[in-house]
Amino acid sequence: MVAVDPEDVRPHKDQPFYHLLAENSESEYVAYVSEQNLLPDDSGEPIRHSQVAEIFVKDKSAAIARAIPR
Secondary structure, eight states, X not given: OOOOOOTTTSOOTTSOEEEXXXXXXXXXXXXXXXXXXXXXXXXXXXXXXXXXXXXXXXXXXXXXXXXXXX
């Protein structure tokens, strides 16, 4: 069997890529994703990824998370 990798499906090289804290029903992981493949999470479900607390902190209103400076 031959793997098909059409050029129109491959991520464009001239776009940003992001480290994404990803999760599914079975696990949590970090993925490296091209901007064209990012979709908003409008599920309304809370984020449960174990690394969120290592990267973000809540502000005084507890409404906004921001990156922790390193």
